[in-house]
Amino acid sequence: MAERTEEATAQVRLGIVGMTCASCSARVERALTKLPGVVTASVNLATDQATVTFETGAVDLEAMQRAVQDAGYQAHPVHEVGQAGADTEREAREREIRRQERAFGLGAVLSVPLLASMVLHAAGVGGTLAHLLGNGWVQLALATPVQFVSGWQFYKDSYHNLKSRNANMSVLVALGTSAAYFYSLAALLRPDLGIPGLYFETSAVLITLVLLGKLLEARAKGRTSEAIRKLMGLQPRTARVIRAGSEQEIPIDQVQVGDRVVVRPGERIPVDGTVVSGASTVDESMLTGESLPVEKQPGDAVVGGTVNKQGTFQFEATRVGAETALAQIIRVVEEAQASKAPIQRLADVVSNYFVPAVVGISLVTFAVWYLTGGDFTASLLAMTAVLVIACPCALGLATPTAIMVGTGLGAEHGILFKGGEHLERAHELQALVLDKTGTITRGEPRLTRVEALEGWTASDLLRVAASAERRSEHPLATAVVAHAQEEGLALSEPEGFEALPGRGVSAQVEGRRVLVGTRRLLEDEGAATGSLEELRLELEAAGQTAMLIAVDGHPAGLVAVADTVKPGAADAVAALREMGLEVWMLTGDNARTARAIAQQVGIDPDHVLAEVLPEQKADQVQALRDRGLKVGMVGDGINDAPALVAADLGIAIGTGTDVAIEAADVTLMRGELMGIVSAIRLSRQTIRKIRQNLFWALIYNSLGIPLAALGLLSPIIAGAAMAFSSVSVVTNSTLLKRYDPTRALSRPAALGPRLGEEPGR
Numbered sequence: 001m002a003e004r005t006e007e008a009t010a011q012v013r014l015g016i017v018g019m020t021c022a023s024c025s026a027r028v029e030r031a032l033t034k035l036p037g038v039v040t041a042s043v044n045l046a047t048d049q050a051t052v053t054f055e056t057g058a059v060d061l062e063a064m065q066r067a068v069q070d071a072g073y074q075a076h077p078v079h080e081v082g083q084a085g086a087d088t089e090r091e092a093r094e095r096e097i098r099r100q101e102r103a104f105g106l107g108a109v110l111s112v113p114l115l116a117s118m119v120l121h122a123a124g125v126g127g128t129l130a131h132l133l134g135n136g137w138v139q140l141a142l143a144t145p146v147q148f149v150s151g152w153q154f155y156k157d158s159y160h161n162l163k164s165r166n167a168n169m170s171v172l173v174a175l176g177t178s179a180a181y182f183y184s185l186a187a188l189l190r191p192d193l194g195i196p197g198l199y200f201e202t203s204a205v206l207i208t209l210v211l212l213g214k215l216l217e218a219r220a221k222g223r224t225s226e227a228i229r230k231l232m233g234l235q236p237r238t239a240r241v242i243r244a245g246s247e248q249e250i251p252i253d254q255v256q257v258g259d260r261v262v263v264r265p266g267e268r269i270p271v272d273g274t275v276v277s278g279a280s281t282v283d284e285s286m287l288t289g290e291s292l293p294v295e296k297q298p299g300d301a302v303v304g305g306t307v308n309k310q311g312t313f314q315f316e317a318t319r320v321g322a323e324t325a326l327a328q329i330i331r332v333v334e335e336a337q338a339s340k341a342p343i344q345r346l347a348d349v350v351s352n353y354f355v356p357a358v359v360g361i362s363l364v365t366f367a368v369w370y371l372t373g374g375d376f377t378a379s380l381l382a383m384t385a386v387l388v389i390a391c392p393c394a395l396g397l398a399t400p401t402a403i404m405v406g407t408g409l410g411a412e413h414g415i416l417f418k419g420g421e422h423l424e425r426a427h428e429l430q431a432l433v434l435d436k437t438g439t440i441t442r443g444e445p446r447l448t449r450v451e452a453l454e455g456w457t458a459s460d461l462l463r464v465a466a467s468a469e470r471r472s473e474h475p476l477a478t479a480v481v482a483h484a485q486e487e488g489l490a491l492s493e494p495e496g497f498e499a500l501p502g503r504g505v506s507a508q509v510e511g512r513r514v515l516v517g518t519r520r521l522l523e524d525e526g527a528a529t530g531s532l533e534e535l536r537l538e539l540e541a542a543g544q545t546a547m548l549i550a551v552d553g554h555p556a557g558l559v560a561v562a563d564t565v566k567p568g569a570a571d572a573v574a575a576l577r578e579m580g581l582e583v584w585m586l587t588g589d590n591a592r593t594a595r596a597i598a599q600q601v602g603i604d605p606d607h608v609l610a611e612v613l614p615e616q617k618a619d620q621v622q623a624l625r626d627r628g629l630k631v632g633m634v635g636d637g638i639n640d641a642p643a644l645v646a647a648d649l650g651i652a653i654g655t656g657t658d659v660a661i662e663a664a665d666v667t668l669m670r671g672e673l674m675g676i677v678s679a680i681r682l683s684r685q686t687i688r689k690i691r692q693n694l695f696w697a698l699i700y701n702s703l704g705i706p707l708a709a710l711g712l713l714s715p716i717i718a719g720a721a722m723a724f725s726s727v728s729v730v731t732n733s734t735l736l737k738r739y740d741p742t743r744a745l746s747r748p749a750a751l752g753p754r755l756g757e758e759p760g761r
Contacts, residue, residue, distance in 0.1 A: 008055060008056060009039060009053055009054065009055055009056060010053075010054060010056050011051065011052065011053045011054075012051075012052050012054070012061060012064070012077060013049055013050070013051050013052075013077070013078040014049065014050045014052065014064060014065070014068065014075040014076065014077060014078065015048060015049055015075065015076045015077075015078050016028055016043065016048050016049060016050055016068060016073050016074070016075055017048065017073060017074040017075070017076075017095075017096060018072065018073040018074060018096075018153075018157065019043075019045055019048060019073060020157065020170060020214065023161070023354075023355055024045070024073070024157075025043040025044070025045045026043075027071050027072075027161065028041075028043045028050060028068055028071055028073060029041050029042065029043045029050070030071075031067045031068060031070065031071040032050060032052055032064060032067055032068065034067070035054075035059050035063060035064065035067055036058060036059060037054050037055045037057075037058025037059035038052060038053070038054045038055075038059055038064075039053040039054055039055065040052070040053045041053075044400050045397060045400055047400065047404060048093070049078060050068075050075070052064060061077060070160075071160060072156070072157055072159070072160025072161065073160075093218070096218055097215070097218045097219060100211060100214050100215040100218055101215060103149075103150045103151075103153065103211050104150070104208065104211040104212055104214075104215050106145060106146065106149060106150045107146045107150040107151075107204065107207055107208035107211050108208055108212075110142045110143070110145055110146050110204065111142075111146060111201070111204045111205050111207075111208040113133050113142055114133070114139060114142055114143060114200060114201035114204050114205065115201055115205055116133060117130070117133035117134050117139065117201060118201045120133065120134070136184075136187075136188040136198055136200075137188070139184075139198060139200040139201070140184075140185065140188060140200060142200070142204065143181060143184075143200035143201070143203060143204040146203075146204040146207050146208065147177065147178075147181050147203055147204065147207065150207055150208070150211060151173075151174075151177060151207040151211075153170070154170040154173045154174045154177075154207070154210075155170075155174050156170075157170035157171075158170045158171045158174040158175075171355060171359070172355060172358060172359070172387045172388065172390060173206070173207070173210055173387075173388065175359070175362075175387050176206065176362075176383075176384040176385075176387035176388045176715065177202075177203040177206050177207055177384075177388075178203070179380055179383065179384050179387075180199040180200075180202040180203040180206070180380070180381075180384055180715065181199075181200065181203040183199060183377075183380055184198045184199045184200045184203070199377075199380075199381070201716075202381075202384070202714075202715050202716060205716050206384075206388060206715055206716060209716070210388075214726075216726075216727045216730075234268065234305040234326060235252065235268075235270075235304065235305055235326055235327075236252055236267070236268045236269075236270045236304075236305075237251065237252060238250060238251055238252060238270070239251075239252050239255045239259075239261055239270035239271065240261065240262045240263070240264075241255060241259045241260060241261050241262070242259075242260045242261075242262065242314070243259070247262055252270050252271070253321060255270060255271050255317055255320045255321075256317065256320060257317055257318060257319070257320055258316060258317060259316070259317045259320075260276065260314050260315070260316055260317075261273060261314065261315055261316075261317055262312070262313075262314050263280075263302075263308045263312065263313060263314075263315070264308065264312050265280070265308060265309065265310055265311065265312065266307070266308065266309075267307075267308050268304075268305060268306065268307055268308070269282070269302050269303065269304055269305065269306050269307070269308060269315075270304055271304040271317050271319065271320045271321075271324050272301070272302065272303055272304050272317070272318055272319035272320075272323075272324045272325055273301070273302055273315035273316050273317045273318045273319075274299065274300070274301055274302070274315055274316050274318055275296050275297060275298050275299065275300050275301075275302060275313055275314070275315045276298055276314050276315055276316050277298060277313060277314045278298075278311055278312055278313030278314055279295070279296060279297045279298075279311050279313060280295075280296050280308050280309065280310050280311035280312070280313050281293035281294060281295050281296065281309045281310050281311075282294050282296050282302060282306050282307065282308055282309060283306060283307040283308075283309055284303065284306045293309045293310075296313065301318075302315055303324075303325050303326070304319075304324040304325065304326050304327075305324075305325075305326040329411065329416060329669075354390070354395070354701075355390075358386065358387065358390040358705070359387070361386055361390075361705060361709065362383045362384075362386040362387045362390075363383070365379075365382050365383050365386050365708075365709045366379045366380065366382065366383040367379075369382050369383075369711070378711065381711070381714065381715055382708065382709060382710075382711045384715040384718075385708035385709075385711075385713045385714065385715045385717075385718040386705055386708040386709050386718075388708075388715055388718045389700070389701070389704035389705060389707075389708045389713060389718035389721060390701055390704065390705050390708075394693070394696065394697035394700060394725040394726045394728070394729040395694070395697040395698065395701075397693070397697075397726060397729050397730055397733075398690060398693030398694045398696075398697045398729050399420075399690050399693070399694070400420075401693070401729065401730050401733035401734075402686050402689040402690045402693060402733040402736060403420040403423060403424075403686065403690075404733070405686075405689075405733050405734060405736040405737055406423050406682060406683070406685075406686035406689075406736060407420070407423055408737075409682060409736065409737060409739065409741070410423070410679065410682055410741075413675075413678055413682075413741055413742060414654070414668060414669035414670045414675060415666065415667075415668060415669070415675060415678060415679045415682065415741075416654075416666065416667040416668075416669065417665070417666055417679075418664075418665050418666065418667075419665070422649060422665040422666055423682075423683055423686055424683065424686075424687060425630075425648060425649050425665075425683075426632070426649055426666065426679055426680050426682075426683030426684075427680065427683040427684045427686075427687045428630045428648070429581060429630050429631070429632045429648070429649060429680060430580075430581060430582065430629045430630045430631070431581060431582040431583075431584060431624055431629040431630070431631045431632070432576055432581050432582070432583050432584065432631075432632045432633075432634065432676065433584045433585075433586050433609075433620070433621055433624065433631060433632070433633045433634065433643070433647070434573075434583065434584065434585050434586065434603075434634045434673070435585075435586050435587070435617075435633075435634060435635040435636065435640050435643075436563075436585055436586065436587035436589065436594065436597060437563060437587065437589075438635075438636040438653065439634050439635055439636055439653055439673070440565060440566065440569050440585065440597060440601055440673070441563040441564060441565055441566060441569075441597065442563060442564050442565075442566055443563065443636070444475075444479075444563065445475050445476055445478070445479040445545075445561045445562065445563045446479055446483070446561065446562065446563075446564060447479050447480055447482075447483035447559060447560070447561055448544055448560045448561060448562045449539065449544070449558075449559065449560040450462050450557070450558075450559050450560075451532070451535060451557050451558050451559075451560075452556065452557040453531065453532075453555060453556055453557045455556075456556050456557055458557075459487065459489060461549060461556055461557045461559075462480070462483070462484050462487070462489065462559065463484060463489040463490070463491060463492075464509055464510075464512075464514055464549070464551065464556075465480055465484075465514070465516050465547075465549050465559055466480050466481045466483075466484035466485075466489065466491055467491045467492040467493075467494055467507075467509045467510075467514075468494050468497075468505055468506075468507040468509050468514040468515075468516050469481055469505060469516055470491060470493070470494055470497075471494060471497045471499075471507075472497075472499055472505050474499075476545060476547065476561045477505065477516075479561045480516075480547070480559055480561065492509050492510050494507035494508060494509055494514075495507065495508040495509075496508045500517065500521060503517045503518050503520060503521040503524075504516050504517015504518055504521045504547065505517060506525075512551050512552050513551070513552055513553070514549070514550070514551055515527065515548075515549065515550040515551075516547050516548070516549050516559075517547055517548065518547075518548065519533070519536065519548060521548070522548050522550050522555065525550065525553065526553055527550035527553050527554060527555055528555060529548055529555055531555065532548055532555055532557070532558050535558065536548065536558065539558075539560045540590070540592045540593055540596070541592060541596055542562075542596055543562060543593050543596030543597045543599075543600060544560040544561065544562040544593070544596075545560065545561050545562065545593060546558050546559075546560050547559050547560070547561065565597065565600050565601060566671065566672065566673065567672075568672050568673060568674050569600075569601045569673050570600065570601045570602050571674065572672070572673035572674045572676060572677055573601045573602045573603055573673070574602055575674070575677045576676065576677060576680075577602070579677070579680060579681075581680075582607065582629070583603050583604075583607060584603070584607040584608075584609060584624070585597070585598050585601075585603050585607065585608050585609065586609045586612055586617060586620060586621075586643070587608075587609070587610055587611075587612065588610075588611060588612055588613060589610060589611070590610060590611060591608070591610040591611060593610075594608050594610035594611075595608055595610070615642075617640065617642060617643040618642040618643045618645070618646040620643070621633050621643045621646045621647050622646050625646075625647075625648065630648045630649075631647050631648050631649075632647055632648065632649040632650075632651055632676075633646070633647035633649070633650050633651065634651045634652075634653070634673075634676060635650075635651075635652065635653070635664075636652060636653035640652075644664045644665075649665050649666065650664040650665045650666070651664055651665070651666045651667075651668065651676060651679065652664030652666070652667045652668070653668055653671055654667050654668050654669040654670065654671070666679055674742070677741075678741035678742050679741070681741045682739070682741040685736065685739050685741070686736065689732060689733055689735075689736050692732055693729045693732055693733065696725070696728060696729060696732070697725065697729055700721060700725040704718065704721060
């Protein structure tokens with residue numbers, strides 16, 4: 001997948017085949033970074049992918065693939081969703097699984113007789129079978145294919161590593177098993193040397209166990225990307241378009257912008273577009289979480305992947321292929337899974353020094369055993385056990401597998417993390433700043449009260465005020481006009497309309513001069529407000545905006561407009577405070593209204609930042625950061641973008657503007673604030689899994705190496721422990737899929753099914 005990042009740079013993602021541990025990914029990174037024109041290269045072991053940023057025109061894809069091949073691996077481009085070849089990564093992973101299945105199958109078939117021979121010998125069982133299996137030449141015939149056919153990948157990988165002056169897991173396996181194999185071969189071919197014992201079963205069983213671990217690991221790594229497959233499953237394979245006057249069913253990647261697409265009841269909408277004929281209801285729960293179907297009529301937008309419920313309609317395709325909303329969601333999840341979290345640096349640093357250190361420890365172990373006991377066989381076995389138990393596979397998988405599962409799980413719950421670093425950073429937050437309009441409140445002011453003075457009826461007063469406001473574009477005016485129209489009132493056309501910024505409007509309505517606005521506006525025009533003042537203060541204290549009305553210089557009444565609080569906002573704030581976060585509210589509204597809204601949702605009055613101009617929002621966020629707090633900012637508007645960037649973590653409400661979503665690090669596809677709680681809980685659980693993985697990966701090595709050096713672990717037991725350490729780490733990460741970040745949140749029905757679930761289930 002290639003995309004433009006700046007005018008002079010571009011980015012490409014490559015699938016890497018053949019990596020086995022953190023040392024491999026580090027070697028691929030170095031090979032790519034050395035290329036002239038490559039700015040950065042990041043390789044993820046769990047996804048087997050490299051993300052390369054490069055100067056356009058300075059290096060091409062073929063040069064990158066050659067560099068990876070010279071390092072001993074294979075590379076292929078990972079295509080955009082919606083492009084031909086998008087299944088390349090999945091096919092490559094399946095090929096790798098089949099390759100490991102063949103290698104393990106051969107090793108298992110030939111190793112079982114060798115293992116049986118060892119068991120029969122240890123048990124003192126005789127007989128023809130035991131004699132046959134104990135024959136050195138039979139053991140050589142069984143062990144040789146395992147060593148050089150099943151185990152060839154370790155020799156090949158070791159060659160490339162040593163050629164580039166590196167060492168990885170393959171070097172350890174090749175060294176350990178070769179020592180046992182060639183020792184046994186020398187004992188068999190030169191009996192005159194008096195070398196005691198044959199250890200063909202040690203080398204063969206070791207290779208087989210390592211291959212079993214790699215096979216289980218490959219399968220488990222495939223399961224960690226299940227979220228991507230679920231998302232891709234939402235995308236139809238074909239679309240029904242009208243071309244040359246007739247309906248044609250074509251592959252979805254052949255749909256073009258401007259095509260007229262036909263959708264029938266029960267079908268998924270193939271691409272994004274605008275309805276041109278027909279009407280229906282569409283289940284958009286996979287994007288918004290809203291379980292109730294949304295009515296669609298000509299002119300309305302439809303999104304690819306959503307489900308048409310009832311009628312048949314036609315729409316014009318506006319975004320296809322990689323530009324659809326669903327494809328962009330998948331791309332965000334893929335990029336997040338391929339990225340590196342800062343906590344992974346520990347594993348990378350340790351792995352760079354670990355293998356050479358282990359080789360040194362194994363040589364010291366051999367020397368100490370031989371010098372103190374003079375037993376070459378015991379010295380060799382202890383050295384082999386050290387080499388095998390110390391393979392750092394689990395260490396390299398500890399972080400990326402958990403990040404993969406965490407970002408995928410977030411996508412299923414409508415939480416899009418744009419990178420592993422953002423998933424990690426969410427757990428560090430100490431303060432959360434919530435923009436009021438559109439985040440805490442609906443962002444759609446509604447008329448809440450009409451109060452008419454003597455001589456006026458409520459309907460007449462509303463009709464006159466709405467007529468005066470008809471030409472105003474202010475959201476408060478829109479709310480008044482919309483309510484009057486809903487009441488069926490006949491509005492007049494205003495004359496001499498004048499918008500007075502910060503005060504209100506003035507207009508001639510049916511020959512009378514009408515003022516609608518603030519107390520200051522009426523007082524400046526000589527209209528007394530005394531009889532309305534007490535009610536105005538009461539309404540503003542309740543979080544409503546009161547607009548006073550005067551006709552021909554005399555007060556006539558007032559209308560009140562309020563931006564209502566979103567359902568669940570108070571529960572979300574309470575949950576955030578229970579999690580130990582400071583919750584702040586940021587708004588441009590007056591302090592009285594802001595405090596009233598804060599009181600409704602449970603925010604401390606001292607944590608209300610009111611009357612803040614759009615250009616000052618980022619400064620307020622920075623001021624909190626200057627206090628030493630890790631700050632998250634939640635917003636949905638264009639004017640929130642600078643503050644989202646200024647925060648340690650920017651969180652955008654997905655129902656907001658594209659600018660805010662682009663500026664944020666995390667996008668909540670659903671408008672509910674409970675999504676913030678879920679995102680932080682998911683981050684904390686993912687970090688917990690990473691720490692568990694790192695602990696187990698390091699404990700295997702920390703305890704295993706001394707035990708092996710002391711001769712308390714046989715090479716076979718060491719091989720089994722090493723193989724299953726990787727499997728245990730990957731399995732522990734996949735267990736994260738069972739975690740529900742919305743638990744105990746009283747998940748409302750409006751959230752609907754999760755991504756990947758069929759509507760109605």
